[in-house]
Amino acid sequence: MNSDTGREIRLAGIGTVEGGRAERTIIDGMGKVTGDLDSGAVIVNGQATFKGSVQAEHAEINGLAGIHGGLRTKKCRVEGKLTVEESLEADEAAVNGSLTVHGPCRIGRLLSHGKLQLDALNGDEIRLELQGGSSIRELSARFIQTKASSSDLHGWQKLLPLPAIQNRLLAQTIEGEEIVLEHVTASLVRGVKVRIGPGCEIGRVEYTEQFERHADARVDSEVRLT
Template sequence: MDNQQRSSININGAGTATGGSVDEVKINGSGTITSDLDCASFFCNGTSNVRGNVKAERIKVNGTASFQGNVNAGKVKVYGTCDIEGNLTSGEVLVSGSCGIKGTVSGESIEIQGSVSIAHDCEAESFRGLGSFSVDGLLNAGTIDIELYGKARAKEIGGEKITVKQGRRFGIGKLIRSFFAGAHELHAGTIEGDEIYLEYTRAKVVRGKNVVIGEGCEIDEVEYTSDLKISQDAKVRGHKKI
């Protein structure tokens, strides 16, 4: 890409710009981009609204950004709030703030520290969920690592290695839990994988090769092919070896 040939969009204050192919987009006040955008980097520190599809190498949102189309990026970092009407495709996704996606999400690695809601499927090679999230479709990743610091929900979960643990960063977790029972839990319809370790998870069906059902779980049915361990603090209504 020949960046020298491309201009930049800089909005300080309030402004509107058309999209097109540009080098850098910086929005510090409140800005609207009125068409499709292809850029090297997109930084939003204030409020921005893009009425089109975005293709970028890097996207960083510190304020509020709303994308009316699909977003395709090498790296996406959201520290503020971000809404995407279409699909999000990105090599790396990090959400520390909050992010809502109306379409599907696919990427190499996805890390959630804040809160994310995805209306359809979410696919990645590695998925790390430290905050609260909801996936209304299938959460499909090679390794799924969830530490529960909030409410987590997925209609279906599938992958190779699935680990769900209670968040242990705060020592008073147990005490808080006793006040807000049910707050830090994963709810899922089905969970399917090769290696599965679960804590504080409510699911209808869990299917896997080696399955460990840890403390605080409530599972209707577990099907496993080689090994199953159930903690004394877990409720499992039925299990069978296949």
């Protein structure tokens, strides 16, 4: 990330700006950024479309944003809805609303309250508070925790098209060292320590050290690996 010192891209109202390198990029209103963007900070207050890829030290979305390329950042915060057409790579991310990534997704530490639509998510620490229906085909991390949200919609979530459906995560495979799941439907869960909580429907569990299953959970088969 090689942002130009001093240059600032700022759009207020409705309009289009060119990408390139900048120290800060701020969109207040409804804006479009053409070309790739390499910026120290990217802040959206409203609605933004990025026609290329985005690199940033820090990305903050307060509203709606779509990135036609990929997103690479150290820290990402979403208060609203973010859609990334290609890959997403972040050291840390906090989502309060909706995140959709069509390509591979690598997030070191993810805290999410809302809805996720991801193909493959890899990370170190993943904590998901499910609000509505989420889907992650492949989920892999050292520590994974999911639970259903106990709170009502708040903030930007009230403005998003989140249908009144069950708070649940659908996945094909979930793999990690320590896994604590609630309200998850998955074909395979594999880990060192695995706890299957209420509302889970799991096809097969493979574990090496510890396995727990809640009475209100269904596990078709469980195998201790040696």
